Amino acid sequence: MEKPPSRLLNNTPAPDNRRPTLIRRRDMKMARSPHAYVRGNTAQYYDWLHSLPGQRLPRGPEIWICGDCHVGNLGPVAAADGTVQLHLRDFDQTTIGNPTHDLIRLGLSLASAARGSSLPGIVTSHMLQHMLLGYQRAFFPGHEEIFAKPAVVKASLREAQLRSWKSLARDRAIDGRHAIPLGKNFWPISPTERAAIEEMFADPAILTTITGNDVPDTTQRPAVVDAAYWVKGCSSLGLLRYAVLVEFNGKRRLLDIKEAVAATSPRYPRVSMPRDNAKRVLQGASSLTPALGGRMVARRFMERGIFIRELMPQDLKLEIEQLRMEDAVLTASYLAYVVGRAHARQMDAGTRSIWLTELLANPAKSTGTPQWLWNSVVQLVASHEAGYLEHCRKYAQSE
Structure with a gap:
C-alpha cells in the first residue's frame, strides 16, 4: 500500500x-561542540589507536566489547519483565576485542564532556581515577544496591519508568x-x-x-x-x-x-x-x-x-549536556560500573581476577590512575580538539 x-x-x-x-546534517551536528564531535567520530579514535604499539595498552580477555563506548551509547533499557536499568544500548561497532578500548573511549567521552562543561582539569583527573574504581566494583557481586547513582542517571531512569506508548508517540x-x-x-x-x-x-x-x-x-x-x-x-x-x-x-x-x-x-x-x-x-x-x-x-x-x-x-539515550562539578566524579564511576557489568558477565572468576590485576597495575603515584589510561585520554583529547577545529573550519567555509 x-x-x-x-x-x-x-x-x-x-x-x-x-x-x-x-x-550536511552530519557535519552540522559534529560542529556543535567538541563533545558532539567525539561522539560522532569513531573513525578518528581507532585511527589513533591503530597507530599505537600494542604493548602500550593492557591486553584484556577475549570478550564482546561495545566498540563505541561513549556516554551517548548508554541509557535506560527496558527488559521483557518491565524492569528498567542503565545499560549499553548501541552495538554497531561491537566485536570480540580488547575491553581496554571501551574504557579509553568512555574516558575520552567523559573528558570531552568535562571540557564542554568548563570543568577544571583536576576534575577530569579525579573522573578517570574513579572511573576505574567503578569499573572494578562491577566485578564483585552485590554492589548494585549500595552504589549511589548520580543525579543525571536518577533523572534518566525516573523519566524512563514514567513513560508510556503515548510518550513515545508524542516524541x-x-x-x-x-x-x-x-x-x-x-x-x-x-x-x-x-x-x-x-x-x-x-x-x-x-x-x-x-x-x-x-x-x-x-x-x-x-x-x-x-x-x-x-x-x-x-x-x-x-x-x-x-x-x-x-x-x-x-x-x-x-x-x-x-x-x-x-x-x-x-x-x-x-x-x-x-x-x-x-x-x-x-x-x-x-x-x-x-x-x-x-x-x-x-x-x-x-x-x-x-x-x-x-x-x-523506556529506552532512552543518556543525555549529558552539562556535567556538574559535584556530580562529575560519581557519574564517571557509575557509567564505568555499567560498562564493567557488561564485561564481567562474560568472564569466569579466574578470568576476572587476572584481568583486574592487569588493568590496575602500576598506577601513577600522583593520581592513582594507570599511566596508560591517563596518557591515552590526554593524547586523544588533544587529537580530537585539533580535529574538531579543523572540522568547524571546513564547515564554516562551506556555508
Whole structure:
C-alpha cells in the first residue's frame, strides 16, 4: 500500500537523493561542540589507536566489547519483565576485542564532556581515577544496591519508568491516525523499499521474537501501517535506516530497522565471530546487554544485513549536556560500573581476577590512575580538539 501523494509533498529529499542532505546534517551536528564531535567520530579514535604499539595498552580477555563506548551509547533499557536499568544500548561497532578500548573511549567521552562543561582539569583527573574504581566494583557481586547513582542517571531512569506508548508517540510526533510524519527526521521511502518492508514483516516470527511472545498467532499476520526512512545519528550516512509502524496481535508497535556494516573497532585475531554483520551485532548485544539483545532479530533486507528492534518507551539515550562539578566524579564511576557489568558477565572468576590485576597495575603515584589510561585520554583529547577545529573550519567555509 503506497502512501497518499500528499504525504510526499514535504520538504524532504527523494529516496535516490538522500546523501547530500545526510552529509550536511552530519557535519552540522559534529560542529556543535567538541563533545558532539567525539561522539560522532569513531573513525578518528581507532585511527589513533591503530597507530599505537600494542604493548602500550593492557591486553584484556577475549570478550564482546561495545566498540563505541561513549556516554551517548548508554541509557535506560527496558527488559521483557518491565524492569528498567542503565545499560549499553548501541552495538554497531561491537566485536570480540580488547575491553581496554571501551574504557579509553568512555574516558575520552567523559573528558570531552568535562571540557564542554568548563570543568577544571583536576576534575577530569579525579573522573578517570574513579572511573576505574567503578569499573572494578562491577566485578564483585552485590554492589548494585549500595552504589549511589548520580543525579543525571536518577533523572534518566525516573523519566524512563514514567513513560508510556503515548510518550513515545508524542516524541516521534506520530499523529492521531498513527502515521509517521514526514519532515526533518522522517523521509519518504521508495515503492521498492515499502514492498521489501511489507514482505519482511509478513513473517510473524520476527514480531514474535522482538515482542517476546512465546506462541505466535499464525492466523494473524503483522500489518505494516506506515514506514519512513529515519534520519538519526551521525552513522546514518549511506546506510539503510527505517522507522516502521506495525499492528500485531491488536497492538501498534514502532520498530527500528538499521543496516549493519563492518565494524571499525579492531577484533582479536583468530577469534570466531559471525561473518554476517547483522548477526555480529545481535550476538554482541545479547552478550553485553541481554535485556536488549533478546528483543532484536537479524535479517537480510534488500541484499544487506539489517537488525530490527522494537522501540520501547523506556529506552532512552543518556543525555549529558552539562556535567556538574559535584556530580562529575560519581557519574564517571557509575557509567564505568555499567560498562564493567557488561564485561564481567562474560568472564569466569579466574578470568576476572587476572584481568583486574592487569588493568590496575602500576598506577601513577600522583593520581592513582594507570599511566596508560591517563596518557591515552590526554593524547586523544588533544587529537580530537585539533580535529574538531579543523572540522568547524571546513564547515564554516562551506556555508
